Amino acid sequence: MSVFGEVALAAPVAVFKLSQDFNNDxxxxxxxxxxxxxxxxxxxxxVLPVVKKVEKVIVHDDSLNHEYLPILGLPEFRSSxxxxxxxxxxPAIQENRVGxxxxxxxxxxxxxxAEFLRRFYNGNNNTKTPVYVSSPTWExxxxxxxxxxxxxxxxxKYWDATNRGLDLAGFLGDLESCPAHSIFVxxxxxxxxxxxxxxxEQWQLIAEVMMRRQLFVFFDSAYQGFxxxxxxxxxxxxxxxxxxxxxxxxxxxxxxxxxxxxERVGNLTIVARDADNLKRVLSQMEKIVRTTWSNPPSQGARxxxxxxxxxxxxxxxxxxxxxxxxxxxxxxxxxKAKLQALxxxxxxxxxxxxxxxxxxxxLNPKQVEYMVKERHIYLMASGRINMCGLTSKNIDYVAQSxxxxxxxxx
Amino acid sequence: xxxxxxxxSKLNETEVKQNGDAGGHLSVFTNVHxxxxxxxxxxxxxxxxxxNPGKAYLAGREYYSExxxxxxxxxxxxxxQQLSADPTTRPEYPSPLGLTEFTRRATEVALGKSSRAxxxxxxxxxxxxxxxxxxxxGAELLRNWYDHCAAWCGPVYLSSPCDxxxxxxxxxxxxxxxxxxxYWDDQQRGVCLDKLLEDLEKAPERSVVVLSASAHxxxxxxxxxxxxxxxxxxxxRRRHFPFLLLPPQALCYGNVEREAWPVQxxxxxxxxxxxxxxxxxxxxxxxxxxxxxxxxxxxxxxLLSVQSQAATIVKSLWAQPSAGGANIVATVLSNPAHVVEWxxxxxHIVERCMLIRELLRERLRLLxxxxxxxxxxxxxxxxxxTGLSEDQVxxxxxxxxxxxxxxxxxxxxxxxxxxLDYIAESIHRALTTSL
Numbered sequence: 121m122s123v124f125g126e127v128a129l130a131a132p133v134a135v136f137k138l139s140q141d142f143n144n145d146x147x148x149x150x151x152x153x154x155x156x157x158x159x160x161x162x163x164x165x166x167v168l169p170v171v172k173k174v175e176k177v178i179v180h181d182d183s184l185n186h187e188y189l190p191i192l193g194l195p196e197f198r199s200s201x202x203x204x205x206x207x208x209x210x211p212a213i214q215e216n217r218v219g220x221x222x223x224x225x226x227x228x229x230x231x232x233x234a235e236f237l238r239r240f241y242n243g244n245n246n247t248k249t250p251v252y253v254s255s256p257t258w259e260x261x262x263x264x265x266x267x268x269x270x271x272x273x274x275x276x277k278y279w280d281a282t283n284r285g286l287d288l289a290g291f292l293g294d295l296e297s298c299p300a301h302s303i304f305v306x307x308x309x310x311x312x313x314x315x316x317x318x319x320x321e322q323w324q325l326i327a328e329v330m331m332r333r334q335l336f337v338f339f340d341s342a343y344q345g346f347x348x349x350x351x352x353x354x355x356x357x358x359x360x361x362x363x364x365x366x367x368x369x370x371x372x373x374x375x376x377x378x379x380x381x382x383e384r385v386g387n388l389t390i391v392a393r394d395a396d397n398l399k400r401v402l403s404q405m406e407k408i409v410r411t412t413w414s415n416p417p418s419q420g421a422r423x424x425x426x427x428x429x430x431x432x433x434x435x436x437x438x439x440x441x442x443x444x445x446x447x448x449x450x451x452x453x454x455x456k457a458k459l460q461a462l463x464x465x466x467x468x469x470x471x472x473x474x475x476x477x478x479x480x481x482x483l484n485p486k487q488v489e490y491m492v493k494e495r496h497i498y499l500m501a502s503g504r505i506n507m508c509g510l511t512s513k514n515i516d517y518v519a520q521s522x523x524x525x526x527x528x529x530x
Numbered sequence: 531x532x533x534x535x536x537x538x539s540k541l542n543e544t545e546v547k548q549n550g551d552a553g554g555h556l557s558v559f560t561n562v563h564x565x566x567x568x569x570x571x572x573x574x575x576x577x578x579x580x581x582n583p584g585k586a587y588l589a590g591r592e593y594y595s596e597x598x599x600x601x602x603x604x605x606x607x608x609x610x611q612q613l614s615a616d617p618t619t620r621p622e623y624p625s626p627l628g629l630t631e632f633t634r635r636a637t638e639v640a641l642g643k644s645s646r647a648x649x650x651x652x653x654x655x656x657x658x659x660x661x662x663x664x665x666x667x668g669a670e671l672l673r674n675w676y677d678h679c680a681a682w683c684g685p686v687y688l689s690s691p692c693d694x695x696x697x698x699x700x701x702x703x704x705x706x707x708x709x710x711x712x713y714w715d716d717q718q719r720g721v722c723l724d725k726l727l728e729d730l731e732k733a734p735e736r737s738v739v740v741l742s743a744s745a746h747x748x749x750x751x752x753x754x755x756x757x758x759x760x761x762x763x764x765x766x767r768r769r770h771f772p773f774l775l776l777p778p779q780a781l782c783y784g785n786v787e788r789e790a791w792p793v794q795x796x797x798x799x800x801x802x803x804x805x806x807x808x809x810x811x812x813x814x815x816x817x818x819x820x821x822x823x824x825x826x827x828x829x830x831x832x833l834l835s836v837q838s839q840a841a842t843i844v845k846s847l848w849a850q851p852s853a854g855g856a857n858i859v860a861t862v863l864s865n866p867a868h869v870v871e872w873x874x875x876x877x878h879i880v881e882r883c884m885l886i887r888e889l890l891r892e893r894l895r896l897l898x899x900x901x902x903x904x905x906x907x908x909x910x911x912x913x914x915x916t917g918l919s920e921d922q923v924x925x926x927x928x929x930x931x932x933x934x935x936x937x938x939x940x941x942x943x944x945x946x947x948x949x950l951d952y953i954a955e956s957i958h959r960a961l962t963t964s965l
Contacts (some may be wrong), residue, residue, distance in 0.1 A: 121828070122802060122827055122828040122829050122832055123675075123676055123677050123736075123771060123802055124675055124676075124802070124827060124832050124835075124836050125829075125832065126675070127675045127832060127835040127836050127839055128835060128839075129834060129835045129838050130835075130838035130839050130841065130842040132838070133841075133845070156623075157621075157622055157623065164620075165620045165621045165622050166621065167619065167621050171621075175614045176614055176615075178614075179607075179610050179611050179614045180611070185599065185600060186592075186600045186601060186602050186814055186815075186816055186817055187592050187600045187816050187817065188591060188592065188810070188816045188817060189817050223848075224659050224847075224848035224849070224851075224852065225848060225849055225850070226849075227845070227846075227847075227848055227849035228847075228848045228849070231846065231847060231848065235702075240559070240561065240562045241558060242558075243561075244561070260845055260846070260849065263842070263845055263846040264846050266846070267843070267846035267847075268846075269704075336558065367557060367558050367559065375623075379621045380621065381621050381622050381623045381624075381850075382621060382622060382623065382624050382850070382852065382853035382854075383852050383853060383854055384659065384848065384849075384850065384851065384852040392557065392559055393557035393559070394557070397557045397559040397560070397562070399564070400559065400562045400563060400564045400565075401559050401562055403564045403565040403567070404562055404564075404565045406565065407565045407698070408702070410568070410662070410695055410698065411662070411666065411695065411698040411699045411701070411702035412662070412663065412666055412702065412847065412848075413658075413659045413660050413662055413663040413666070413819060413848065414660055414661070414662035414663070414695065415660060415662075415816075415817075415819060416659070416819060417659055417660075417817065417818050417819035417852040417854065417855065418817035418818065419817075419818060419852065419854035419855070420852065420854070
């Protein structure tokens with residue numbers, strides 16, 4: 121008898137299942153609007169030119185040692201990555217109270233942060249501290265925090281489906297009524313999946329409540345640069361919270377803005393009250409990393425570090441990021457224009473008001489099903505589309521399909 | 531739990547000082563105490579502070595060449611260059627289970643191409659970011675699913691001594707009951723089978739037993755084929771579950787198959803097992819975190835379920851493994867010409883380690899160092915156990931600036947033409963000076 125005899129088949133991850141169905145579809149004009157990665161106008165993944173360049177430099181560099189990376193990761197990666205989030209001249213960095221842990225992608229950074237908090241935040245090993253994730257949110261947030269040992273992972277109000285925008289009152293209400301010391305996972309920019317971010321004024325209101333009620337700030341920053349095309353603009357919320365004096369975590373991913381999806385480049389930036397607190401926190405982080413992956417992979421981190429620390433390469437990278445962000449903005453503008461030209465019922469302003477890779481179209485499940493089955497356009501049941509899946513070749517077909525769907529299916 | 535004092539009034543922005551002392555809250559990290567560093571970390575720290583020019587660090591994890599540095603296999607370097615110029619690489623998320631070509635080859639390298647388990651499709655292979663990650667994933671799988679339990683918590687038996695991070699990995703996965711079985715015997719300068727069997731016999735039925743398939747860390751003492759036969763018979767009778775470790779495959783004898791023999795033997799006995807593999811040492815890819823978790827099941831009807839649960843666990847740990855290093859390994863292992871070249875380069879590493887062992891043994895004999903040193907050349911691989919006591923090890927680091935692991939084990943590759951005499955002399959002194 122197998123010791124694994126009772127293992128149940130796990131439910132497939134929705135977005136992967138969608139990709140699978142798309143791949144199996146024989147329809148010639150099929151469109152995949154489900155995947156969470158950047159695509160060029162030819163519908164292909166894109167190796168950033170600066171990445172290609174830096175890879176060659178690295179591969180021919182004789183001076184590199186080939187040892188295990190330190191447990192906390194490549195030092196120059198950690199510091200340059202934190203600088204990207206907090207700003208070159210961040211006072212917190214100058215005060216030596218910012219540290220970082222190189223992690224396996226954004227997921228790894230969330231995982232390390234979650235594991236630390238479960239052990240040391242709000243008392244020792246307090247698994248009952250509520251962890252709030254936005255409603256809706258990236259589907260993996262729940263799993264990461266739950267498996268780190270938190271018993272109570274709950275949603276906070278975020279998306280207002282009726283008005284297709286941020287439910288600020290609901291959000292603030294949850295912040296006011298939640299148990300003290302609750303942990304909140306905030307999307308730094310380009311909220312996944314709604315593409316709807318708080319305005320600066322709204323962030324200020326959110327920060328005020330969080331400071332007053334001593335809630336823990338855990339930013340998830342996977343799209344810096346990708347939202348507006350401007351790194352500093354996209355980091356505004358994170359920097360504002362730092363300036364407010366919060367101690368906080370920021371899980372950064374370089375998968376999207378460097379196109380390094382397969383190299384798993386992430387960074388957990390830690391902002392502490394002072395250098396002494398930081399030191400103690402990092403010492404415990406090291407123990408946690410030691411029992412998870414021990415030493416992170418160097419390839420991706422090296423590419424990012426080399427890029428960020430060379431003014432010329434940094435500039436090239438910013439251009440590459442702008443290229444990606446601009447293509448998304450163009451597709452947004454065109455999709456909205458086409459829907460309006462077709463006279464599609466409803467308002468479509470949200471398509472250009474939302475930012476980042478994703479858009480919550482507002483299509484309901486029945487309409488989504490129609491899109492998938494009748495038009496062979498694959499999107500998430502939530503109505504989320506990846507703007508990168510749109511190209512100059514398929515945008516007319518997609519606009520037409522949305523028009524037809526909205527007209528025929530209610 | 532410390533209560534935080536805070537007035538109820540709204541926060542005035544002008545009160546916020548730049549040093550982050552907003553509103554007089556205590557730091558949320560106030561109660562975080564400094565973690566005790568691992569023994570290895572403390573050792574390395576002491577070594578770095580040591581100003582003695584003749585100092586030698588023999589406790590490292592990597593293979594060091596004659597010049598005292600880690601290095602890249604020539605083949606690996608060429609392949610890295612090829613891959614960097616490859617126009618077909620797609621920057622996309624890999625599957626949570628990793629690159630298919632890699633897991634296929636990694637599985638073959640452990641079980642052998644013609645393994646019945648592979649043919650019968652009851653083997654799961656998962657690429658992981660390194661060896662530790664493979665052990666962690668295996669631990670999480672066991673914790674969630676072992677023995678029809680939703681929350682199995684042990685016991686897990688580790689060899690004495692073992693890698694000091696192993697216990698922590700299982701504990702981090704939620705398995706608290708970690709125990710030891712007798713392994714290295716100082717008198718015999720090797721494995722004491724009788725005591726080992728005694729411990730495993732006494733262990734509660736259905737315990738998980740972690741065994742080193744080859745190149746035991748940190749002693750370098752491996753089990754013979756006969757010993758494996760006896761141990762597996764006990765394991766099957768007591769219905770224990772074997773979790774095999776295969777970190778530096780090919781570095782003992784330069785023979786991939788020979789070192790994987792225990793894994794193949796267990797599989798051939800129809801056992802279910804987990805095996806954590808690393809490709810760091812045998813490919814010089816330390817910085818690339820290339821690991822693999824092998825799971826051999828009794829029935830192929832379970833493969834999809836176990837695979838799906840492994841993917842679910844991976845999604846909450848690191849989501850997907852990193853592609854770079856695995857690509858290199860897959861490229862080598864799937865090309866017969868590359869494999870020949872790879873084995874040649876690995877042979878050099880193996881031969882050098884063997885040579886150092888011989889030279890060290892000879893030097894100690896010439897110096898008249900007390901004790902028997904045959905085990906140095908009877909065992910193989912990167913590590914060996916000098917049999918020195920803790921006091922003697924401390925003497926070595928304090929007085930002779932030669933750093934060994936507290937258990938008395940050392941990494942033979944860190945010994946070279948420049949420091950061999952000094953190290954041999956130092957060991958001799960440690961043994962003969964009354965402490």
